[in-house]
Amino acid sequence: xxxxxxLRYPTVAEVVSRARALSARRPGACTLRQVGSSRAxxxxxxxxxxxxxxxxxxxxxxxxxxxxxxxTLLAVAERVLARPGLRDGVSWHFLLCADxxxxxxxxxxxxxxxxxxHLGFFRPAGPEQPEWAPSVLPPDRLPPETRxxxxxxxxxxxxxxxxxxxxxxxxxxxxxxxxxxxxxxxFAKSAAELHIPVETGASDAAGWxxxxxxxHVMPAPGAGPAYPxxxxxxxxxxxYHAHRYGGLTAVVEVPMWASDLVDDPTPHPDPAAxxxxxxxxxxxxxxxxxxxxxxxxxxxxxxxxxxxxxxVWGMELVPGLAADLLHTPPADGTRAYVGSVDAFVxxxxxxxxxxxRRVLEQNGDPAAARLExxxxxxxDAFAERFRAxxxxxxxxxxxxxxxxxxxxxxxxxxxx
Numbered sequence: 001x002x003x004x005x006x007l008r009y010p011t012v013a014e015v016v017s018r019a020r021a022l023s024a025r026r027p028g029a030c031t032l033r034q035v036g037s038s039r040a041x042x043x044x045x046x047x048x049x050x051x052x053x054x055x056x057x058x059x060x061x062x063x064x065x066x067x068x069x070x071x072t073l074l075a076v077a078e079r080v081l082a083r084p085g086l087r088d089g090v091s092w093h094f095l096l097c098a099d100x101x102x103x104x105x106x107x108x109x110x111x112x113x114x115x116x117x118h119l120g121f122f123r124p125a126g127p128e129q130p131e132w133a134p135s136v137l138p139p140d141r142l143p144p145e146t147r148x149x150x151x152x153x154x155x156x157x158x159x160x161x162x163x164x165x166x167x168x169x170x171x172x173x174x175x176x177x178x179x180x181x182x183x184x185x186x187f188a189k190s191a192a193e194l195h196i197p198v199e200t201g202a203s204d205a206a207g208w209x210x211x212x213x214x215x216h217v218m219p220a221p222g223a224g225p226a227y228p229x230x231x232x233x234x235x236x237x238x239x240y241h242a243h244r245y246g247g248l249t250a251v252v253e254v255p256m257w258a259s260d261l262v263d264d265p266t267p268h269p270d271p272a273a274x275x276x277x278x279x280x281x282x283x284x285x286x287x288x289x290x291x292x293x294x295x296x297x298x299x300x301x302x303x304x305x306x307x308x309x310x311x312v313w314g315m316e317l318v319p320g321l322a323a324d325l326l327h328t329p330p331a332d333g334t335r336a337y338v339g340s341v342d343a344f345v346x347x348x349x350x351x352x353x354x355x356x357r358r359v360l361e362q363n364g365d366p367a368a369a370r371l372e373x374x375x376x377x378x379x380d381a382f383a384e385r386f387r388a389x390x391x392x393x394x395x396x397x398x399x400x401x402x403x404x405x406x407x408x409x410x411x412x413x414x415x416x
Contacts, residue, residue, distance in 0.1 A: 180248070204340075
């Protein structure tokens with residue numbers, strides 16, 4: 001099914017237009033309403049299918065640089081409308097974009113390469129991310145996007161919230177706030193059919209129990225974090241807000257480019273030494289970006305904005321993260337985990353350089369050229385190291401859609 005005239009990542013306006021067309025076509029089954037506004041005044045829309053009290057909430061667009069979820073959300077809505085059994089005693093609700101301001105700044109709808117993707121890259125600083133803000137900000141400082149999302153959860157009491165995420169390069173995995181028995185099998189089957197690797201050692205889920213390959217269950221309260229320096233705590237995110245009503249959250253990740261290096265569960269010969277080398281590279285690469293930033297800083301007096309805040313926030317994370325990698329025993333000793341950490345430490349300085357380049361370019365600063373060279377160099381090295389291969393957009397969407405439906409069926413109260 002083609003969601004748009006050409007297969008590409010849609011804008012928020014296009015997603016809203018499609019949702020509006022669905023609700024007009026099926027007025028007895030669908031409703032579309034505004035549930036809040038962003039910091040810049042952009043509307044946040046919720047598409048609802050069915051009216052049953054038992055609810056599933058699907059959230060797209062929590063991270064602006066992870067655009068697959070918008071296509072998936074539309075595909076799942078279409079699937080729910082086409083299969084009445086999915087609506088038997090269950091209503092489905094779709095938050096079309098959790099961060100429309102961020103989506104307006106990430107501008108690569110049809111990336112042809114990792115370099116192309118990073119030329120238009122944006123990912124907000126942690127306190128400005130709707131799902132993560134509660135883990136780093138007091139309640140009275142939460143952004144309106146977060147309040148809108150938690151307000152929807154408070155209204156619907158979903159037994160399952162699904163947050164649609166993605167990765168630029170790697171594999172697919174699922175993070176669960178509580179186990180969903182039976183989910184691992186259809187998840188693995190879908191990934192295999194669509195030739196998408198399963199990221200068995202995702203650094204995002206370092207040290208978490210596994211319910212199956214690539215299906216990670218968040219640790220119980222009291223478990224120590226794998227990276228103590230990182231300021232956020234997943235247990236304070238909006239993912240856990242559904243627990244107030246007996247629900248849970250599934251975070252479904254899918255790659256834009258795949259790498260078969262992230263699904264190797266065999267032991268690494270010396271994971272600690274490998275990760276120490278990665279930490280040193282993280283420090284070296286970030287120092288190179290920081291030198292450009294510090295040279296340009298006097299020329300940026302009075303400049304502010306989300307791109308610059310996000311770049312500075314990313315740079316400030318690096319010393320603590322590198323110390324974690326240097327001094328904390330590896331949470332996992334597999335080749336897959338070391339590969340995932342390798343990808344992670346490549347992303348951090350690359351993303352900082354990409355966003356800072358945009359700031360400098362917008363201000364006519366000549367140092368933008370140096371950062372563009374670094375973004376090109378590091379993007380190409382990332383793709384070459386991980387033997388990147390594009391995952392067709394229809395496969396990204398199909399795998400994520402299948403996993404959403406499987407999670408809803410297996411998490412449903414009374415499901416066997």
